[in-house]
Amino acid sequence: MTTDKVAMISGANRGIGLAIARELARRGYRLSLGVRRPGNVPADLAALGDARCFRHRYDAAEPKAGDDWVAATLARFGRLDVLVNNAGISRNVELETGSDADLDELLDINVKAPFRLLRAAFPALKAGGSGRVVNVASMSGKRVLGLNAGYQMAKHAVVALNHAVRRAGWDHGIRSMALCPGFVNTDMVSGRNELDMRKVTQPADLATLACTVIDLPNTAAVAELLVNWRHEPLF
Numbered sequence: 516m517t518t519d520k521v522a523m524i525s526g527a528n529r530g531i532g533l534a535i536a537r538e539l540a541r542r543g544y545r546l547s548l549g550v551r552r553p554g555n556v557p558a559d560l561a562a563l564g565d566a567r568c569f570r571h572r573y574d575a576a577e578p579k580a581g582d583d584w585v586a587a588t589l590a591r592f593g594r595l596d597v598l599v600n601n602a603g604i605s606r607n608v609e610l611e612t613g614s615d616a617d618l619d620e621l622l623d624i625n626v627k628a629p630f631r632l633l634r635a636a637f638p639a640l641k642a643g644g645s646g647r648v649v650n651v652a653s654m655s656g657k658r659v660l661g662l663n664a665g666y667q668m669a670k671h672a673v674v675a676l677n678h679a680v681r682r683a684g685w686d687h688g689i690r691s692m693a694l695c696p697g698f699v700n701t702d703m704v705s706g707r708n709e710l711d712m713r714k715v716t717q718p719a720d721l722a723t724l725a726c727t728v729i730d731l732p733n734t735a736a737v738a739e740l741l742v743n744w745r746h747e748p749l750f
């Protein structure tokens with residue numbers, strides 16, 4: 516078993532997940548990246564080598580994917596300290612428009628897959644006595660501003676999942692945080708021409724925030740972190 520702490524990050528090949536993976540590596544964590552195409556991980560992470568950066572195929576659409584990835588991570592490293600539930604999608608499902616299939620996909624990928632991953636990882640996180648979980652939610656999990664009811668429902672559910680983890684994990688030293696940014700400069704919002712991507716939150720800044728909380732002791736828990744790029748009443 517490695518003496519370094521081990522972190523699993525889903526959707527670590529781009530966007531917020533990639534930024535958090537890079538920051539965790541910089542802080543000395545061994546990485547287990549859950550990605551749909553393990554061969555496509557950016558070169559700087561791949562260059563860390565298999566001993567520091569394990570890559571495993573993880574497709575959140577497959578119900579057993581979390582079990583397989585956790586088992587492979589434990590087989591590789593013998594321990595698990597951090598789970599970053601990051602992989603997610605955006606589909607537009609408003610009350611009067613949008614398909615049932617898209618609503619199902621939003622709930623499958625953004626809610627049921629993180630739940631399954633947590634269920635699979637929980638015994639190993641408990642065993643260490645100081646497990647850390649970051650559930651990447653959204654400001655859309657805290658308030659309803661736009662019209663995308665499907666995404667808003669899914670992200671409110673992620674915040675609820677986060678509190679369920681806090682409740683069940685607290686006495687085992689697990690500390691879980693819902694990371695709730697507004698718009699972030701990633702592919703997910705790159706098509707929104709109304710946004711100046713230089714003015715929204717940058718993934719590296721979110722990574723600094725998330726990893727600072729991950730590194731705090733059990734006695735300094737942060738349940739939710741709301742991150743604003745513009746002024747709004749909720750903070």
Ligand SMILES: NC(=O)c1ccc[n+]([C@@H]2O[C@H](COP(=O)([O-])OP(=O)(O)OC[C@H]3O[C@@H](n4cnc5c(N)ncnc54)[C@H](OP(=O)(O)O)[C@@H]3O)[C@@H](O)[C@H]2O)c1
Nearest residue numbers: 526530531551574575576601602603653698699701702703
């Ligand atoms: N960007 C924002 O403004 C914003 C704001 C608030 C919250 N968030 C949340 O932040 C998280 C990361 O999003 P991002 O902004 O970094 O978006 P992104 O750049 O589009 O990245 C999404 C990530 O999720 C992965 N993913 C999607 N479907 C998957 C599946 N079925 N199985 C495994 N991985 C899958 C993608 O992998 P592939 O490369 O294989 O597609 C990719 O790594 C999401 O949960 C999102 O809801 C984003």
